[in-house]
Amino acid sequence: MYNLLRVSTPILATKLYIPPSRSTIVLRPRLIERLNEGLLGSRKLALISAPAGFGKTTLVSEWIDRCGRRVAWLSLDEGDNDPARFLSYLVAALQTIVAGIGEGLLAALQSSQLPPIESLLTTLLNEIATIQDKFLLILDDYHLIDSEPIDNALTFILEHQPPQMHLVIATREDPHLPLARHRTRGQLTELRAADLRFTFAETAEFLNRVMGLHLSTEDIVALETRTEGWIAGLQLAALSMHDRQDAASFIKSFTGSHRFVLDYLVEEVLLRQTEHIRRFLLQTSILDRLCGPLCNAITDQGDGKAMLEALERDNLFVIPLDDQRQWYRYHHLFVEVLRAFLDEAYGEQVPTLHRKASVWFEQNDLPGEAIHHALAAKDFERAADLIEGVWLGMDLSYQSAAWLVWAKALPEEVIRARPVLCVGFAWALLAIGEIEVSESRLRNAERWLDLPEKPSEHSSAGMVVVDKAEFHALPASIAAARAYRALALEDIPATKMYAIQVLELVPDDEIIHRTQATALLGMAEYAEGNLPAAEQQFLKFQALMWQADDTANAINITYILANILQVQGRLREAVSAYQQALQLAAKRGTPVFLGASDLYRGLSELLCEQGDLEGAMQHLRTAQQLGERGALTGWPHRLCVAQAHIKEAQGDLAGALALLDDAERQYVRNPLPDRSIGALKTRTWLRQGRVTEAMEWAREQSLSPDDALSYLREFEHLTLVRLLIARFVAEHSAGDLHAALGLLVRLLQAAEEGGRMGSVIEIKILQSLAHQAQGDQPCALAVLERALTLAEPEGYVRVFVDEGETMRRLLEKLSHIHDHPLIGYVNRLLAAFRQTEAATQKPALINLKPEVVEPLSERELEVLRLLRSELSGPEIARLLVVSLNTLRTHTKNIFAKLGVNNRRSAVHRAEELGLF
Structure with a gap:
C-alpha cells in the first residue's frame, strides 16, 4: 500500500486546459500519421520524448484538432509529485469528458482508512471502461514527475488500461515505466528528437x-x-x-553563445541539473564524441557509461552515434553553451581536461584525436611526439595532407628541433605540390645529422627524436625526398643522382626506401622517353612489392606500366594489362585499394581511344564510385581529363572544356606523367576554330618550332604543330606550314628512336593533314596509309576521328579504293565519324548534358540541392540524419549519373539540366 496523505486538493483549472493549436504553426502530417497509426492498432501508449524546445506540446495540440477524439488533458508540474495530488488531478482531467467519474477515488483520498492503491485504481479503471466514446488521456511535462509511487500507479493503469482509453505522455525524459515491455508487445508509439526535428x-x-x-x-x-x-x-x-x-x-x-540561445539553454536545461550532472556536462564538453571509459578518464569518476545512458534517457541533448550506444555526441548549440560555461567556471582546468583526453585516445590507439586534444591543450611537445610517431604510416597510406594540418599547428621552434618531423614535413609538402618550400625543411633536418650527440626521446641539448629507427634512416629519406622534388621540377639528372644515392645508403632488404628510389628512377627514365629502361625499373618495383606482400602497390603500378605500353603504341597489351590486374585484385579479395580508381580510369581511356564509348563510360563510372579511397596522388585531375576525352568523343567540346577547367584547378604537381592541361585545352580550342586563344597559349609557353626536343614537351610540340597548320589554313602563311612540317620531321625521328609508336602514329596523321593543307593530296594519302597500317592492329579510333572534317574527307578518298587492304578499318573509322556527327547535331541543351545513365532519385535530388549550398559533407549528413558513409554513397551515385567527378561540376551540370 502506498502511503497517501489525506488531502483536500483545490483544482487549478488551467492545468486541465487544452492548449489550442495556432493558425501559424507548421503542419506536420508525417508525425500526425504516426500518432494516428497508434490509435488504429492495439497500442496503449504514445510517448513523445525529446529535449526542451522540440515542439512536443504544439504537436499534440495539432493532433488533437485532427484525430476526432475527446481529450482529457493534464499539464503536470513539480507539485504533482505528491501521489494524492496527482490522482486528484488525474480524476479532474477525466471529469472534463465524463462528469462524476472517479468520485469514489476522491472520497477515498479523504478517508482516514485508505484502501490499497491498486483497489482505488481498479475502481477507476472499471468506471473508465463504461465510457462510450474513445478518448485520449494526455499527461504533458511528465519529466517533472520524480515519484516512484506515481510511476507505479501509472504502470498499473497501463497494464489494465481499457481499450477506449489511449494514454499520451509528452516529456523531456523517458518515464520510469516498462517501456521495453510495451515496445516488444507492439503497444507503444514513440516519437523522439530525431523524429521531431524540423526537416x-x-x-x-x-x-x-x-x-x-x-x-x-x-x-x-x-x-x-x-x-x-x-x-x-x-x-x-x-x-x-x-x-x-x-x-x-x-x-x-x-552559435550557442548567442544571448537568446544561451539564456534559453541555461535556464531550461543547465540550471535544472544537479551539481554532479552539471559538472559532468561541462567537463566532457571538450569532446567531439563521448564514451563511458573516456568520460571516466576526463572526470576522474567511474560512472561515465551510466551517466551517458541517463543523459540519453533524460533527453539532455545527447545523440547516440552507433546502434550499440557506445559513442555519443552533444547537440551542436548545446555543446557550445557548455564550452562557454566551462571556460567561465573551470577555465584553468581546460588544458588539463584536454591532456587527459589526449592520453586516453593515445592509449586506445586513436592517434588523430590524441593529437587534436594535445594541440588544444597547447601541450606542443606531446603533440609533436604523437605527430612524429604517426608520420610514416600516414605517408605510406597517402594521408600526408591531413598530417600536415597537425604539423603546421606546432610552433616553429618545436618543429626545427625534431629532424624526423622536419623530413616528414618536407614529404608532406611535396605530396600537396608545394615543391619549392620543401627544401628548407630538409635542410632543417640535415643540420642535426652531423652532431656527435645521440638522439634521445627528449634531449635537453636541443634535438628531439621519437622514432629512432626513422632518425637513422634520415639520410636515405632526405635523398629520396630530393629525388622526388627534382623530378617534379623536371630536373632529371638530379632525380637520378639522388635516387641512386638512396640505393647506396640502404641495405638490400630495406623495402620502403628501395622501392621509393626504384620508382623514382623509373619515372626519370619515363620523363626522358627511355621507355624500355622505365619499364624495367617499374617491373623491379613490382617485384619488390610482391616480395613485401604489398598486393595493392604491386597491382596499382600497372597504371604506369600500361601507360608505357600505350605510349609505345601497344594498346591491346595495355588493355590486357589493366584487365589482368583488376582480375588479380578481385581474385585476391582486394577489389578496392589505392590505385584501383586509376586502373579503371586508365582502362576507360584506352577503350575510348578504341571507340568503345559504352565500355569506357562504364569503367569510368566504376572509377568514380571508388573515388579517393582507391586513388593515387592527383586523382581528381586525371578523372576530369578522362571525362573530357569522353565528352569530345560525344561531340561535346564545350563540356570537355569545362572539365579541363576543373582539371586545371585541381592539379597538384607530382612525379606521375601527366599531359599539359593547357595543351589539351588548346587542342579543343582549335577544334572549335578558336585560333587566337591557341596562339596566346603558345606564346605563354614560349613554344617555338626550333625548340630543342624532349619527351616531356613532346605533347606540347605536337599541339604547336596543330596550331601552325590551323593558322596556315586561316591565314595562308607559308612559313607556318613549313615550320610545322620541319618540326614534325624532328619529332618523328625522336619518337621512332624512343620506340614511341603511339607518338609516331599521331605525327604521321599530322603530316598527312599538313600535306592536305598544302594541296598535296597524294602525299597526304600516302602518309595517312602508313599511319593506318601502324594503327589498325591496335584498334586506334579517336586519334583519327578527333582530327575532324579534313581527316574524314581523306578517309573517304581511301574508302573509294574497294580492294584497299585497310578498307575494313577505314570504314570502321568513318562509322565513328558519323556517330560523333550525330551526337553533335543534337539540340544544344542535349549536347551540353552529361551522360545521365538513369534519373536521380528523390533522395539524390535532395542531396544535390544541399550540395549547391556552402555546407560541408558532415553538415549535410547531419541535416539529412544519415551517416557520412551513406551521404558519400548518394554523392557518388549523383556524380556517376551526371558524369562529373566533383561537387562544383555536379551543381553546374544540374543547373544546365534544370534539376533545381
Whole structure:
C-alpha cells in the first residue's frame, strides 16, 4: 500500500486546459500519421520524448484538432509529485469528458482508512471502461514527475488500461515505466528528437511563412544545420533576425553563445541539473564524441557509461552515434553553451581536461584525436611526439595532407628541433605540390645529422627524436625526398643522382626506401622517353612489392606500366594489362585499394581511344564510385581529363572544356606523367576554330618550332604543330606550314628512336593533314596509309576521328579504293565519324548534358540541392540524419549519373539540366 496523505486538493483549472493549436504553426502530417497509426492498432501508449524546445506540446495540440477524439488533458508540474495530488488531478482531467467519474477515488483520498492503491485504481479503471466514446488521456511535462509511487500507479493503469482509453505522455525524459515491455508487445508509439526535428521543408516554412522572414535556400540550409532541426533554436534565431539587414552574416555567427540561445539553454536545461550532472556536462564538453571509459578518464569518476545512458534517457541533448550506444555526441548549440560555461567556471582546468583526453585516445590507439586534444591543450611537445610517431604510416597510406594540418599547428621552434618531423614535413609538402618550400625543411633536418650527440626521446641539448629507427634512416629519406622534388621540377639528372644515392645508403632488404628510389628512377627514365629502361625499373618495383606482400602497390603500378605500353603504341597489351590486374585484385579479395580508381580510369581511356564509348563510360563510372579511397596522388585531375576525352568523343567540346577547367584547378604537381592541361585545352580550342586563344597559349609557353626536343614537351610540340597548320589554313602563311612540317620531321625521328609508336602514329596523321593543307593530296594519302597500317592492329579510333572534317574527307578518298587492304578499318573509322556527327547535331541543351545513365532519385535530388549550398559533407549528413558513409554513397551515385567527378561540376551540370 502506498502511503497517501489525506488531502483536500483545490483544482487549478488551467492545468486541465487544452492548449489550442495556432493558425501559424507548421503542419506536420508525417508525425500526425504516426500518432494516428497508434490509435488504429492495439497500442496503449504514445510517448513523445525529446529535449526542451522540440515542439512536443504544439504537436499534440495539432493532433488533437485532427484525430476526432475527446481529450482529457493534464499539464503536470513539480507539485504533482505528491501521489494524492496527482490522482486528484488525474480524476479532474477525466471529469472534463465524463462528469462524476472517479468520485469514489476522491472520497477515498479523504478517508482516514485508505484502501490499497491498486483497489482505488481498479475502481477507476472499471468506471473508465463504461465510457462510450474513445478518448485520449494526455499527461504533458511528465519529466517533472520524480515519484516512484506515481510511476507505479501509472504502470498499473497501463497494464489494465481499457481499450477506449489511449494514454499520451509528452516529456523531456523517458518515464520510469516498462517501456521495453510495451515496445516488444507492439503497444507503444514513440516519437523522439530525431523524429521531431524540423526537416528542410518544415524549416523553410517556419522561417519564411510563420516567422515572416525572407531567407534564401542557402541561409535556410545553414540555419537548419546549425540548429540540427531544433525548433526552439530556429525560433530564437528568427527572433534575433527581425529587422536585421544582413541575415546571412548573422546566420554564420549564430552559435550557442548567442544571448537568446544561451539564456534559453541555461535556464531550461543547465540550471535544472544537479551539481554532479552539471559538472559532468561541462567537463566532457571538450569532446567531439563521448564514451563511458573516456568520460571516466576526463572526470576522474567511474560512472561515465551510466551517466551517458541517463543523459540519453533524460533527453539532455545527447545523440547516440552507433546502434550499440557506445559513442555519443552533444547537440551542436548545446555543446557550445557548455564550452562557454566551462571556460567561465573551470577555465584553468581546460588544458588539463584536454591532456587527459589526449592520453586516453593515445592509449586506445586513436592517434588523430590524441593529437587534436594535445594541440588544444597547447601541450606542443606531446603533440609533436604523437605527430612524429604517426608520420610514416600516414605517408605510406597517402594521408600526408591531413598530417600536415597537425604539423603546421606546432610552433616553429618545436618543429626545427625534431629532424624526423622536419623530413616528414618536407614529404608532406611535396605530396600537396608545394615543391619549392620543401627544401628548407630538409635542410632543417640535415643540420642535426652531423652532431656527435645521440638522439634521445627528449634531449635537453636541443634535438628531439621519437622514432629512432626513422632518425637513422634520415639520410636515405632526405635523398629520396630530393629525388622526388627534382623530378617534379623536371630536373632529371638530379632525380637520378639522388635516387641512386638512396640505393647506396640502404641495405638490400630495406623495402620502403628501395622501392621509393626504384620508382623514382623509373619515372626519370619515363620523363626522358627511355621507355624500355622505365619499364624495367617499374617491373623491379613490382617485384619488390610482391616480395613485401604489398598486393595493392604491386597491382596499382600497372597504371604506369600500361601507360608505357600505350605510349609505345601497344594498346591491346595495355588493355590486357589493366584487365589482368583488376582480375588479380578481385581474385585476391582486394577489389578496392589505392590505385584501383586509376586502373579503371586508365582502362576507360584506352577503350575510348578504341571507340568503345559504352565500355569506357562504364569503367569510368566504376572509377568514380571508388573515388579517393582507391586513388593515387592527383586523382581528381586525371578523372576530369578522362571525362573530357569522353565528352569530345560525344561531340561535346564545350563540356570537355569545362572539365579541363576543373582539371586545371585541381592539379597538384607530382612525379606521375601527366599531359599539359593547357595543351589539351588548346587542342579543343582549335577544334572549335578558336585560333587566337591557341596562339596566346603558345606564346605563354614560349613554344617555338626550333625548340630543342624532349619527351616531356613532346605533347606540347605536337599541339604547336596543330596550331601552325590551323593558322596556315586561316591565314595562308607559308612559313607556318613549313615550320610545322620541319618540326614534325624532328619529332618523328625522336619518337621512332624512343620506340614511341603511339607518338609516331599521331605525327604521321599530322603530316598527312599538313600535306592536305598544302594541296598535296597524294602525299597526304600516302602518309595517312602508313599511319593506318601502324594503327589498325591496335584498334586506334579517336586519334583519327578527333582530327575532324579534313581527316574524314581523306578517309573517304581511301574508302573509294574497294580492294584497299585497310578498307575494313577505314570504314570502321568513318562509322565513328558519323556517330560523333550525330551526337553533335543534337539540340544544344542535349549536347551540353552529361551522360545521365538513369534519373536521380528523390533522395539524390535532395542531396544535390544541399550540395549547391556552402555546407560541408558532415553538415549535410547531419541535416539529412544519415551517416557520412551513406551521404558519400548518394554523392557518388549523383556524380556517376551526371558524369562529373566533383561537387562544383555536379551543381553546374544540374543547373544546365534544370534539376533545381
